[in-house]
Amino acid sequence: MFVESAINPGRAVPSPFAVQPDSLHALFSKLPAENLSAGKILFLEGDAATSVFEVLEGSLRIFRILGDGRRVITGFLNAGDILGLSFRSHYIYTAEAITPVTVRRLSRKVFEAEVANSAELRPVVFNQMSDEMAAAQDQMVLLSTKNAEERLCSFLLKELQRALKAGAVQPLVHLAMTRLDIADYLGLTIETVSRTMTKLSSKGVISTSGRHSVKVLKRGLLAQLAGDGDECEDGWRPAVAHGERLRH
Amino acid sequence: MFVESAINPGRAVPSPFAVQPDSLHALFSKLPAENLSAGKILFLEGDAATSVFEVLEGSLRIFRILGDGRRVITGFLNAGDILGLSFRSHYIYTAEAITPVTVRRLSRKVFEAEVANSAELRPVVFNQMSDEMAAAQDQMVLLSTKNAEERLCSFLLKELQRALKAGAVQPLVHLAMTRLDIADYLGLTIETVSRTMTKLSSKGVISTSGRHSVKVLKRGLLAQLAGDGDECEDGWRPAVAHGERLRH
DNA sequence: CGCCCCCTTGATGAGATTCAACTCCAGTGG
DNA sequence: CCACTGGAGTTGAATCTCATCAAGGGGGCG
Numbered sequence: 001m002f003v004e005s006a007i008n009p010g011r012a013v014p015s016p017f018a019v020q021p022d023s024l025h026a027l028f029s030k031l032p033a034e035n036l037s038a039g040k041i042l043f044l045e046g047d048a049a050t051s052v053f054e055v056l057e058g059s060l061r062i063f064r065i066l067g068d069g070r071r072v073i074t075g076f077l078n079a080g081d082i083l084g085l086s087f088r089s090h091y092i093y094t095a096e097a098i099t100p101v102t103v104r105r106l107s108r109k110v111f112e113a114e115v116a117n118s119a120e121l122r123p124v125v126f127n128q129m130s131d132e133m134a135a136a137q138d139q140m141v142l143l144s145t146k147n148a149e150e151r152l153c154s155f156l157l158k159e160l161q162r163a164l165k166a167g168a169v170q171p172l173v174h175l176a177m178t179r180l181d182i183a184d185y186l187g188l189t190i191e192t193v194s195r196t197m198t199k200l201s202s203k204g205v206i207s208t209s210g211r212h213s214v215k216v217l218k219r220g221l222l223a224q225l226a227g228d229g230d231e232c233e234d235g236w237r238p239a240v241a242h243g244e245r246l247r248h
Numbered sequence: 249m250f251v252e253s254a255i256n257p258g259r260a261v262p263s264p265f266a267v268q269p270d271s272l273h274a275l276f277s278k279l280p281a282e283n284l285s286a287g288k289i290l291f292l293e294g295d296a297a298t299s300v301f302e303v304l305e306g307s308l309r310i311f312r313i314l315g316d317g318r319r320v321i322t323g324f325l326n327a328g329d330i331l332g333l334s335f336r337s338h339y340i341y342t343a344e345a346i347t348p349v350t351v352r353r354l355s356r357k358v359f360e361a362e363v364a365n366s367a368e369l370r371p372v373v374f375n376q377m378s379d380e381m382a383a384a385q386d387q388m389v390l391l392s393t394k395n396a397e398e399r400l401c402s403f404l405l406k407e408l409q410r411a412l413k414a415g416a417v418q419p420l421v422h423l424a425m426t427r428l429d430i431a432d433y434l435g436l437t438i439e440t441v442s443r444t445m446t447k448l449s450s451k452g453v454i455s456t457s458g459r460h461s462v463k464v465l466k467r468g469l470l471a472q473l474a475g476d477g478d479e480c481e482d483g484w485r486p487a488v489a490h491g492e493r494l495r496h
Numbered sequence: 497c498g499c500c501c502c503c504t505t506g507a508t509g510a511g512a513t514t515c516a517a518c519t520c521c522a523g524t525g526g
Numbered sequence: 527c528c529a530c531t532g533g534a535g536t537t538g539a540a541t542c543t544c545a546t547c548a549a550g551g552g553g554g555c556g
Contacts, residue, residue: 064389067476072389086381093385112371119364129377133334136384137341141312141320143391144435148512179535187392189513194536211521211535228315396544427503437545442504459503459553 023124024082027114028054028104035102042083042095042103049087052111055079058101059176062093063184073185075135076177078162084108085129098176141228143187150227151186152196156206157226160216171216178211200225271372272330275362276302276352283350290331290343290351297335300359303327306349307424310341311432321433323383324425326410332356333377346424389476391435398475399434400444404454405474408464419464426459448473 033056036042042053045064055077062083063073074093077083083095083103115121142154159173175182179197183190200206205222207215216222281304284290290301293312303325310331311321322341325331331343331351363369390402407421423430427445431438448454453470455463464470 064385066389066393070393072392074385074388086378088375088378088382092382116367116370122364122370127336129381130334130336133377133381133384134336134340136381136388137312137322139388140322140384140391141314143388144320144432145314145318184392190535191514191537192512195512198536438503439505439546440544443544446504 023118023121024128025054027111027121028106031104031106033102033104035100036097037100038097040097040101042097042101043091045091045094047091049084049089049091050108051105052082052084052108053095053106054104055081055083056102056104059098060095060101061098061177061181061185062095064093071184072187073181074139076181076185082128085125086132098181146227148186148188148192148196149199149225151188152182152193152200153205153222153226154228155182155186156200156214156216157219157222159214160219160222171219173214173216175212175214271366271369272376273302275359275369276354279352279354281350281352283348284345285348286345288345288349290345290349291339293339293342295339297332297337297339298356299353300330300332300356301343301354302352303329303331304350304352307346308343308349309346309425309429309433310343312341319432320435321429322387324429324433330376333373334380346429394475396434396436396440396444397447397473399436400430400441400448401453401470401474402476403430403434404448404462404464405467405470407462408467408470419467421462421464423460423462 036058042060043049043051057079060077060083061073062075062077063071065071076098077095084091086092115125142151146154156173159175160171163173164171177185179190179193182188183193186193188196197206197208200222201208203221205216205218205225207217209215284306290308291297291299305327308325308331309321310323310325311319313319324346325343332339334340363373390399394402404421407423408419411421412419425433427438427441430436431441434441436444445454445456448470449456451469453464453466453473455465457463
């Protein structure tokens, strides 16, 4: 059950269900499902954060809009994900449906009361928040240091892992979002995303069919091109430049 | 006490003490202080996450090292900050002293037990984690969309706000970290940071004296150059492209 | 005082953005 | 059934910002 707790592996996995899959899920199970059609807003940045959501079906993008109209997508959500934990009084980003979406809504008050009353639930919520934090850190690493190809490969690799974890047998990724979404998520332009996709296709790493379907032909190479293949894996430690460990 | 909860303002503030300043602090108050000299490591990425820390004095950098040796600084910590909340079983980054540092160490087990037993403490811990998440999101926005000047101005502005909040009367910022630290934090090179500093000086926005002292001469212009001056402030809302709100 | 490291400044080049044209596809209505 | 239309994606050429490579200052500490 705690296989996800080894050195790094669970970090990039956005699913909240790596541990104790059911206890959070159960909170929502008796609530009515709500439907959003594609393009509809679930909540806006700046709104009072009154609800926590569970995504039952479909995909959403979460983003912030800057003063000059630029959009930064900070994440995508899919079936099984929980949305709305890491907020104080107001939502710090907008959540919008990419595809038709089904969610369950739990009032924040009830949610907090349930968490307060359940010693089982607390570590699950805590782990969920820690995973979100870890994913944000990964994204910061991607945005600070990776070039266009590395970013796109990282993205495709993560989507592939998600698909496989969700039960896919073929290395086939369905990208619900548009190229512009991917660009805004990776800190690139739509043209650069498109060009890089083309380059990966011509290298034989992937093959695209239609706008939303990508088959991964060379997973190893994809991982290598993603740039963090050997990052701190299996016991590797950064060289300590001029410091010793703190005795304690 | 809840002034920090208005639309956005508290978001970028890393201090955990915006609300209920003392309850977290109190947890650590009876513990012995530990000292680290500059350059010493408090903990390494990948270490078992056994402790939570309170910084009493000094500054630290938290970072990850990539396979090829590149370093990504994901944050800086100062007196009053809490370190080590957002972890699962292992630390996901390294924490290293920039200046001589004094910390108090609380075992994770004890910390979790205390939190479990105190209904007062839980929302404080929760808010602290939410603030960390918000700061991470801000950093993602900075790294995705801002150019070198905007990044540096954002950074200086944040440091200025921290200094003022800490009781500074003059608009004087002390940068404990090196240019390389700033570069690794902002996703730039040391040369670009240096050039941009020079440019801001010659524009009369700031004036530097020595390597670590920066006086902010034109705070308004600095905020404007930071690029998010009018981002969603006072009720501004992003135009909803093709969506309506979900009725609920 | 002198050395070393940190920082600054300059010249060049690579990679991504920008601007622009064109293709492809889905949906619509005649 | 097919032409029309508009959004999404692709491709090309020019531009620009920032990284890289290289050399020179300056401050702090022995």
